[in-house]
Amino acid sequence: MSKKMKIVPCSGIGKVYGLIAREAVLKVVHELCPEKSETVCLGYIVTGDKEVKEKMEGRECITVDGCPKMCASKNVSIAGGVVKEEVKVMDTVKEIKSKNYGTATRLEADGEAVVNAIAAKIAGKIA
Amino acid sequence: MVENYAVLPCNGLDKCAGAISRELAIKLCESAKNEIICPVFYRVAEAKYNKIACERTLLVIDGCPTRCASKLAAEKKLKTSRKITITEEAKNRNIELANNLRLGENENKLIDMILAELSDAGGKNAQSSDKVQFPNEFEYITYQKDKFIFRLPKNAGFFFNENDCWAYVIGNRARIGVTDFVQKSLSDILYFFPPDIGAKIDQFGEAGSVESAKAVVELISPVSGKVVAINEALEQKPELINENPYESGWIAELELADFEEDKQLLIGCDKYFEIMKKKVDEFNV
Amino acid sequence: MSETTFMGVERDKIDWKPTIDYKKCDYCMECVKFCPHKVFEVKENEEIKLIVKNPNNCVVFCRACSKTCGPDALSFPDKNETTQKIKEIRKEMEGNG
Numbered sequence: 315m316s317k318k319m320k321i322v323p324c325s326g327i328g329k330v331y332g333l334i335a336r337e338a339v340l341k342v343v344h345e346l347c348p349e350k351s352e353t354v355c356l357g358y359i360v361t362g363d364k365e366v367k368e369k370m371e372g373r374e375c376i377t378v379d380g381c382p383k384m385c386a387s388k389n390v391s392i393a394g395g396v397v398k399e400e401v402k403v404m405d406t407v408k409e410i411k412s413k414n415y416g417t418a419t420r421l422e423a424d425g426e427a428v429v430n431a432i433a434a435k436i437a438g439k440i441a
Numbered sequence: 442m443v444e445n446y447a448v449l450p451c452n453g454l455d456k457c458a459g460a461i462s463r464e465l466a467i468k469l470c471e472s473a474k475n476e477i478i479c480p481v482f483y484r485v486a487e488a489k490y491n492k493i494a495c496e497r498t499l500l501v502i503d504g505c506p507t508r509c510a511s512k513l514a515a516e517k518k519l520k521t522s523r524k525i526t527i528t529e530e531a532k533n534r535n536i537e538l539a540n541n542l543r544l545g546e547n548e549n550k551l552i553d554m555i556l557a558e559l560s561d562a563g564g565k566n567a568q569s570s571d572k573v574q575f576p577n578e579f580e581y582i583t584y585q586k587d588k589f590i591f592r593l594p595k596n597a598g599f600f601f602n603e604n605d606c607w608a609y610v611i612g613n614r615a616r617i618g619v620t621d622f623v624q625k626s627l628s629d630i631l632y633f634f635p636p637d638i639g640a641k642i643d644q645f646g647e648a649g650s651v652e653s654a655k656a657v658v659e660l661i662s663p664v665s666g667k668v669v670a671i672n673e674a675l676e677q678k679p680e681l682i683n684e685n686p687y688e689s690g691w692i693a694e695l696e697l698a699d700f701e702e703d704k705q706l707l708i709g710c711d712k713y714f715e716i717m718k719k720k721v722d723e724f725n726v
Numbered sequence: 727m728s729e730t731t732f733m734g735v736e737r738d739k740i741d742w743k744p745t746i747d748y749k750k751c752d753y754c755m756e757c758v759k760f761c762p763h764k765v766f767e768v769k770e771n772e773e774i775k776l777i778v779k780n781p782n783n784c785v786v787f788c789r790a791c792s793k794t795c796g797p798d799a800l801s802f803p804d805k806n807e808t809t810q811k812i813k814e815i816r817k818e819m820e821g822n823g
Contacts, residue, residue, distance in 0.1 A: 323454070325481035327477055328479065340542060353455055354454075356454065358452070358507065360484050361509050385481045389481065419467050604787055643805060645808075659788070661788065705813060706809065708733075
């Protein structure tokens with residue numbers, strides 16, 4: 315059984331903040347902390363399959379949500395995961411003010427900056 | 442143009458095929474009047490998405506055979522008009538996908554190909570968003586015995602049973618009919634007895650029959666489902682089955698009940714081709 | 727003319743053949759004329775004049791001869807049970823490598 319911290323972003327389809335959440339998580343698990351973290355697809359978590367429930371049950375997770383609906387945090391809890399940390403994209407967006415973060419499919423430079431800042435915060439919490 | 446679709450992709454977070462599923466969905470919704478359904482938010486905002494899903498033609502896109510999006514559609518009892526599984530689309534087109542979340546040349550090529558295909562079907566489909574558009578021309582492999590030529594369509598989506606019947610599957614719909622072997626061994630078809638519209642048919646159940654001076658042959662359905670249409674042209678011109686049993690000579694259209702289950706007892710073009718060749722060689726009349 | 731396998735399963739493991747109800751059969755022999763696979767055999771000089779001689783020649787899921795039968799004397803196994811059985815045998819075969 316993997317002891318890695320599970321980092322789960324919201325689906326983030328259709329909005330730039332969702333894309334930021336995803337990109338930040340992928341940066342952490344692939345670049346910053348590949349040894350200590352991994353991600354689980356939220357789309358799979360919500361199917362409620364036996365396999366994915368076993369995978370989540372009682373495991374520590376960090377969720378990353380793009381908007382106040384908090385889909386990632388809510389659904390990880392429902393699946394039995396322990397949300398150790400709720401990261402909200404909007405908190406960091408407020409710190410890096412910009413008129414143009416990008417679109418649902420492509421990040422602009424300011425969007426990238428938010429991704430990097432969030433990824434760094436998450437990495438700090440894992441180490 | 443592909444319009445008026447509700448697009449339900451899988452979430453596609455951590456696999457290449459998933460990333461393609463997502464990208465395809467977003468492209469469909471950026472460039473035309475289509476609406477995306479978030480597979481995660483749907484769980485909490487059912488009312489909002491139910492409306493979109495029911496009023497529009499539903500396109501379900503799965504990245505991999507875990508089929509998260511299809512499962513969601515089934516759970517919500519949605520009527521799926523078209524279903525795409527990226528790994529299968531890639532296989533059918535001989536495109537090898539990289540093991541990388543950043544889309545490369547091959548991945549983008551696949552997206553463009555699927556977009557073009559959807560666009561084609563969408564154009565022809567403009568009047569009736571509820572119907573699935575079946576292509577009417579196929580590519581064939583052939584086997585010749587004496588002066589007789591036996592054709593078999595090799596397009597992806599064609600499945601056969603060993604009872605010499607075919608099903609062409611698009612999404613949750615299938616057209617069914619008989620193969621050239623049936624048509625040629627009967628010679629001139631004089632009567633066509635269609636199944637009833639609305640009838641539920643089991644896999645290997647009877648879905649109509651055709652009759653020539655030589656014999657009556659039942660169409661033994663390769664798939665299970667409900668009959669939603671029959672080929673009315675055959676009532677006046679059953680000889681269309683002799684002309685081409687795969688194109689203008691199709692027999693009925695079914696709304697599929699459980700194709701994944703049916704598929705276990707179906708074979709593809711290559712395998713049926715071998716069986717058909719054997720039957721043709723043994724058929725001495 | 728006989729098929730040796732159906733869907734990869736040996737034909738003689740699949741129970742699919744017509745059963746003649748002799749209380750109904752009037753020996754019109756329409757089924758014999760119809761079936762190109764020589765499933766039936768006529769026994770002119772015996773009391774029972776028609777038998778199912780080659781059950782394994784019968785095409786699995788074909789029921790066409792019963793349509794030619796006026797007195798409705800021909801019956802077939804349950805199609806869904808046969809389908810299930812074929813699936814089971816295929817699973818076993820996979821299990822055995």
